[in-house]
Amino acid sequence: MTGNERPLEERIDEVVIGLADEAECARIERMAAEDITVARMLDQARKRFGELDDTARPEALPDDMWARISGRLETVEPEPAIVRDPDVVPFRRPDNAPRAMSWATIGSLAASVVLAIALAWTLFSQKDPAVIAVLINDAGEPVAVVEGSVDNTTLITLLGPTTVPEGRIMQVWTKPDEDGPPVSLGVLSRPTSTRLEVENLPAPSANQLYEITFEQAGGSPTGLPTGPIHGKGLAQQPL
């Protein structure tokens, strides 16, 4: 069901009535995440067919349903990533809200410092990463090294002591698609080097952006980076 040449309205209807396969659902969800017009078309279709959900005869919930649900909440962590799960439209902030950061300023980084650290790192790194990015702060100082593997395991090594603002955590982001939204790789609940795993992302490639921001506990509430930037950098393939 990959017929991208088909009308978008038809594809959305098929997602909503349950006829699209998982990959197609994920494609439409991704489009909705990036384009509010698509998000609204999807919402319209869901509301139209939602009248059919209203026809279901309410059934008595078992007495222990709340206990079953609340018991599960103890072990559930809020999920910061936005695009990897096709269950729902991954929502973004309204399009007119101010962007928390400029992705364009990355070109001004001190390239020679980055390259020197990346080369040295390769010599001592135990695993074979597909890419390495050295994240630089506003002052041009290297603050972290990110090693991305093809299976989307990401090793974050913090360089030097890191001061995390009170009540915040560090969240790691990347942009697998240069023109797409940033995707969360996970949060660092403590300012220590951490290995993160994420599913359903393409293998990292050269010039892919990585970034660490300070977000509220549990991760960014919008699914996109909102807090101040700790550091960012573009990935390079180790030689």
Place this chain on the structure above:
Amino acid sequence: MTDYAQLLENCAGGDRASLRTVMDAEGGRMLGVALRMLRRRDLAEDAVQESFVTIWRKAHQYDRNRGAAKAWIYTILRNRCLTMLRQDTREIATESDVLEMRQDSDILSETWERLGEGGDLQRCLERLDAKKRAAVLMAYVLGYTHGEISGRVGAPLGSVKSWLRRGLAQLRECLS
């Protein structure tokens, strides 16, 4: 009227009482939707339970500017049910569960009856050929695939796909 968007935003802030309020308000209907698709009460209850866990986990992704909260909640439920159906749980019903099985036609008749007259969806569905209408309802209400609809109505797969494509196009035109 329940402000589901506010309740989801409260959930995102860690307020369990709001999740409980959503469950009290919609849980019964959600179980009804799940039961129509899964046909087994134990599976339907599991689907509702897991949907509320997912709602809790993803509440911070909900944005009222991008869609209605109730539609967001039911999308999570429906996707959960569809995932369970596609894993062929429908095929593992035991003999005692058969007692709870209802005929497709009973469920669809009741859906049609309860849709009531005067609503836009009812008016537009009524304009479709019976076979197109049945195919749309079987997909949405029962969670059937193209192939399952084809098998149950005894029509070639290509015909079923064509009915659904044309039926959905007619519905869009009528509802726009």
